Amino acid sequence: MMAFLKLLARNQLALAGLIVMGLVVLLAVLTPILPLADPDVTNTPARFTPPFSEGALLGTDHLGRDLLSRLMWGTRLSLAVGFAAAFIAATIGAAIGIISGYYGGRTDNIIMRFVDVLMAFPYILLALAIVAALGPGLMNALIAVAAVNIPFFARNIRGITVGIAHKEFVDAARLAGLSDAKIILTEILPNVLPVIVIAMSTTVGWMILETAGLSFLGLGSQPPQADLGSMLGEARSALITNPHTSLVPGVMILIIVMAINLLGDGVRDALDPRLKSGALSRPLPATLVARDRQPGETADGTALLQLSQLETQFHIGPRIYRAVGGVDLQIQPGECLGLIGESGSGKSVTALSIMGLVASPPGKITGGSVYYRGEELVGAPYELLRSLRGRKVAYIFQDPLASLHPLYTVGDQLIEAVRVHRNVPKAEARAHAIELLKSVRIPNAEDRVDNYPHEMSGGMRQRVGIAMALANDPDVIIADEPTTALDVTVQAQILTLLDDLRRDRGVVILFITHDFGVVAQLCDRVAVMYAGRIVEQGTTDEILASPAHPYTRRLMACVPELGGGRRRLEAIPGLPPVVDKLPAGCAFADRCDKVRAACREGNITLDEIGATRRVRCIAPEIEEVPA
Amino acid sequence: MTAALKLTKLKKDFPVGKSLFGPPRAVVHAVQPVTLEVAKGETLGIVGESGCGKSTLARMLVGLLPATKGTIEIEGAALDNADPAAFGKKIQYVFQDPISSLNPRKTIRQIMDAPLKHLHGMAAPERRKRIAEIFAAVNLREEFLDRYPHEFSGGQAQRIGIARALAAEARILILDEPVSALDVSVQAQVLNLLADLKAEFGLTYLFITHDLAVVEAVSDRIAVLYFGALVELGPAERIFSAPRHPYTKLLAESAPVVGRDLKAPEGRETELPDPLNPPPGCSFAARCPFASDQCRAEVPELIDQGDGVSVACFHPLEA
Numbered sequence: 001m002m003a004f005l006k007l008l009a010r011n012q013l014a015l016a017g018l019i020v021m022g023l024v025v026l027l028a029v030l031t032p033i034l035p036l037a038d039p040d041v042t043n044t045p046a047r048f049t050p051p052f053s054e055g056a057l058l059g060t061d062h063l064g065r066d067l068l069s070r071l072m073w074g075t076r077l078s079l080a081v082g083f084a085a086a087f088i089a090a091t092i093g094a095a096i097g098i099i100s101g102y103y104g105g106r107t108d109n110i111i112m113r114f115v116d117v118l119m120a121f122p123y124i125l126l127a128l129a130i131v132a133a134l135g136p137g138l139m140n141a142l143i144a145v146a147a148v149n150i151p152f153f154a155r156n157i158r159g160i161t162v163g164i165a166h167k168e169f170v171d172a173a174r175l176a177g178l179s180d181a182k183i184i185l186t187e188i189l190p191n192v193l194p195v196i197v198i199a200m201s202t203t204v205g206w207m208i209l210e211t212a213g214l215s216f217l218g219l220g221s222q223p224p225q226a227d228l229g230s231m232l233g234e235a236r237s238a239l240i241t242n243p244h245t246s247l248v249p250g251v252m253i254l255i256i257v258m259a260i261n262l263l264g265d266g267v268r269d270a271l272d273p274r275l276k277s278g279a280l281s282r283p284l285p286a287t288l289v290a291r292d293r294q295p296g297e298t299a300d301g302t303a304l305l306q307l308s309q310l311e312t313q314f315h316i317g318p319r320i321y322r323a324v325g326g327v328d329l330q331i332q333p334g335e336c337l338g339l340i341g342e343s344g345s346g347k348s349v350t351a352l353s354i355m356g357l358v359a360s361p362p363g364k365i366t367g368g369s370v371y372y373r374g375e376e377l378v379g380a381p382y383e384l385l386r387s388l389r390g391r392k393v394a395y396i397f398q399d400p401l402a403s404l405h406p407l408y409t410v411g412d413q414l415i416e417a418v419r420v421h422r423n424v425p426k427a428e429a430r431a432h433a434i435e436l437l438k439s440v441r442i443p444n445a446e447d448r449v450d451n452y453p454h455e456m457s458g459g460m461r462q463r464v465g466i467a468m469a470l471a472n473d474p475d476v477i478i479a480d481e482p483t484t485a486l487d488v489t490v491q492a493q494i495l496t497l498l499d500d501l502r503r504d505r506g507v508v509i510l511f512i513t514h515d516f517g518v519v520a521q522l523c524d525r526v527a528v529m530y531a532g533r534i535v536e537q538g539t540t541d542e543i544l545a546s547p548a549h550p551y552t553r554r555l556m557a558c559v560p561e562l563g564g565g566r567r568r569l570e571a572i573p574g575l576p577p578v579v580d581k582l583p584a585g586c587a588f589a590d591r592c593d594k595v596r597a598a599c600r601e602g603n604i605t606l607d608e609i610g611a612t613r614r615v616r617c618i619a620p621e622i623e624e625v626p627a
Numbered sequence: 628m629t630a631a632l633k634l635t636k637l638k639k640d641f642p643v644g645k646s647l648f649g650p651p652r653a654v655v656h657a658v659q660p661v662t663l664e665v666a667k668g669e670t671l672g673i674v675g676e677s678g679c680g681k682s683t684l685a686r687m688l689v690g691l692l693p694a695t696k697g698t699i700e701i702e703g704a705a706l707d708n709a710d711p712a713a714f715g716k717k718i719q720y721v722f723q724d725p726i727s728s729l730n731p732r733k734t735i736r737q738i739m740d741a742p743l744k745h746l747h748g749m750a751a752p753e754r755r756k757r758i759a760e761i762f763a764a765v766n767l768r769e770e771f772l773d774r775y776p777h778e779f780s781g782g783q784a785q786r787i788g789i790a791r792a793l794a795a796e797a798r799i800l801i802l803d804e805p806v807s808a809l810d811v812s813v814q815a816q817v818l819n820l821l822a823d824l825k826a827e828f829g830l831t832y833l834f835i836t837h838d839l840a841v842v843e844a845v846s847d848r849i850a851v852l853y854f855g856a857l858v859e860l861g862p863a864e865r866i867f868s869a870p871r872h873p874y875t876k877l878l879a880e881s882a883p884v885v886g887r888d889l890k891a892p893e894g895r896e897t898e899l900p901d902p903l904n905p906p907p908g909c910s911f912a913a914r915c916p917f918a919s920d921q922c923r924a925e926v927p928e929l930i931d932q933g934d935g936v937s938v939a940c941f942h943p944l945e946a
Contacts, residue, residue, distance in 0.1 A: 168728035175744035190732040487676035492881035517883030558815035560844040571815035
């Protein structure tokens with residue numbers, strides 16, 4: 001609750017709205033005990049007294065009634081009617097929406113068509129019709145305003161319910177023996193309640209306005225009872241001669257509706273979970289760099305891409321997540337390096353840090369260097385990064401559906417990728433796009449180029465992703481789990497394609513995965529990551545044949561391998577550490593069966609144990625790799 | 628002995644482009660008629676690629692989807708979910724996504740209470756005792772009970788999902804990709820837990836996955852689905868080492884295996900057939916190197932080859 005208020009207070013306008021609204025509500029509640037004149041006593045001789053006169057702070061109206069008193073009582077009534085209408089509309093509308101969304105099918109169809117018909121009428125016309133049928137009076141105005149707003153809630157809540165009704169926890173509840181009514185009340189309702197509250201907070205102002213509108217037309221509160229709308233209506237005839245009579249209720253309506261709307265917007269934003277993680281703030285075009293120490297070793301002449309002591313952190317509130325904690329990697333021309341690790345091990349953040357693509361805030365590169373052909377990329381000007389991104393270093397992501405724009409054809413997106421870096425005519429770029437699609441072996445490339453992403457299968461989309469990466473003949477392709485979302489038969493096709501590209505074009509590939517089988521088939525060398533650091537590095541054959549780090553050995557052992565038959569797997573107990581609370585010493589110590597006291601002390605270094613092997617362990621499985 | 632699960636010509640169609648009145652514009656045959664038996668205490672693996680109908684099949688078995696045609700018998704009695712309380716005690720389901728199968732606004736205790744309260748009508752002190760027993764069985768600490776689902780890692784959440792299925796005391800569990808959302812080190816923990824629970828409580832599993840190595844490691848028999856149809860059924864130790872259906876062979880050869888050279892086992896352009904416009908004969912014919920005119924005209928039946936393996940193919944491979 002405190003966190004919610006804090007978030008709300010971040011939006012200053014919402015805070016102002018909250019304060020104003022609080023004052024108005026407080027005054028409305030206190031009205032009966034305040035020393036006010038009777039709002040309904042007429043005193044015709046003292047009609048139209050101007051404001052700030054003796055005995056009538058805001059003056060009097062056309063019957064000489066005290067405007068301040070009428071304003072207070074009127075505000076009280078208007079607020080009550082507005083809130084009541086909002087509550088009724090929300091309850092009935094939400095009930096209709098939940099039933100419609102939960103049952104779906106024909107029930108949904110019939111209810112929603114009926115709601116559509118209601119929505120087709122202009123608001124005020126419908127309200128007028130209802131009041132005309134029921135007769136004038138505040139209660140009937142309240143019913144009319146509530147009825148008119150039911151469709152709004154019904155539609156909104158139905159949309160949310162449809163999404164929730166197909167969640168797995170609803171199926172689980174059904175299998176736990178809950179009836180439909182119970183599922184609606186105990187599973188669905190708690191999840192839509194925040195949406196109902198948000199919808200209410202944004203519509204209360206509107207309802208107050210509508211009630212005032214009906215009263216203004218003489219259909220709401222009946223004389224002598226005052227509400228804000230009827231006060232305005234009665235003052236209408238004296239608008240020119242005595243403007244203060246209309247100004248007083250007018251200003252009050254303005255204040256209330258403004259305050260409620262500002263507050264409603266603030267509530268909506270504060271309840272949006274994305275706001276808490278800072279996702280609504282736009283990330284910078286390149287990751288922030290805050291290196292507190294000078295970059296480590298300088299570029300090695302031969303490596304095409306070199307990472308040296310790279311450190312990337314996420315600063316979220318008081319917590320610091322050390323996602324990448326000093327990674328060294330070299331990739332030679334023509335090489336394919338596999339980066340293997342479980343989720344949260346920092347492999348994707350390492351890959352994104354290379355081109356400064358980690359979202360900032362909250363991401364920050366806090367140390368180390370990245371060299372591309374000897375040129376430092378960490379802290380490089382944005383223009384340099386931009387010119388390299390996609391042209392020299394290209395990415396392929398896990399989910400091609402998420403990385404392709406759904407509203408443009410794949411051809412348009414390929415053409416854009418080409419023309420960003422090369423100034424060629426559109427027709428030429430299109431021809432090149434078709435060439436690219438052919439090079440990733442998409443059948444009927446000439447027709448497929450005009451397809452939208454949703455018209456393609458997962459495998460075809462990933463081919464487009466690869467074609468996009470190839471658009472400018474890059475030197476380096478960083479493939480972040482490119483086949484994890486694909487079926488095995490499609491995975492085999494994509495891996496062969498990547499392998500061919502590397503042999504035909506000499507592209508360097510940094511291949512990120514959690515699958516040893518894939519690494520074995522595609523990569524020359526492998527680096528194993530755990531909790532943000534590389535724990536072992538070497539050629540693929542060496543590591544697969546004789547893993548040196550206990551983590552590598554046990555990770556390989558717990559992956560079932562095809563052809564192994566029915567068996568018990570060697571699980572690793574426990575979970576990987578969270579990278580904001582890394583233990584001293586080896587991060588794997590808690591799960592390791594060879595742990596000793598020294599494992600939990602000091603920094604364990606990545607030591608060479610052979611020409612190409614490195615391991616970060618004080619008691620590696622093998623001491624030395626035979627030369 | 629009656630089978631734990633018996634499916635007879637089970638079929639599911641999904642209408643596409645349904646209007647308020649009148650017939651749908653087209654029909655997708657998500658599951659072609661499937662006939663299958665699962666013995667008591669058996670683990671039957673169902674493997675197939677995305678879109679092959681394996682989840683649709685599973686959801687029909689637990690009554691979450693009505694079948695278009697065919698029958699399901701659970702422990703000798705026809706599937707009847709008219710009384711959710713009686714039905715839930717027979718068969719339970721473990722979901723793929725452990726987090727989204729737990730209601731984010733309920734504590735773990737409330738989630739665990741639901742099957743005990745609604746299926747078994749237990750009172751609060753009894754429930755507390757039973758939950759403690761179940762949590763001990765799945766290696767979860769009792770202090771987790773008052774937390775909310777988002778506080779758990781995938782592996783822990785999946786254990787909670789399994790614990791909930793156990794609470795129903797059903798003897799048959801449908802496991803729909805129970806480990807595919809988990810990291811490999813946690814995956815092994817959950818698979819071992821499932822094996823232990825099976826031995827301890829004498830459960831029957833229907834294990835659905837796309838991961839050939841996982842399904843081979845846990846199953847007694849494996850059924851291979853392609854495009855909604857059962858194409859091969861046989862003992863787990865034989866099915867991928869000696870495939871009889873060309874599709875099973877393709878699957879086995881596509882799986883990345885350490886020490887095997889990378890080669891695409893088939894043409895690089897092949898795609899699944901269009902579900903709205905399926906080919907007339909065998910749905911695999913277009914990808915199959917052995918396809919004949921017969922394959923393109925007739926749908927092959929699943930035929931027992933006499934050695935415990937059944938194949939739906941006119942030209943089965945030699946074992």
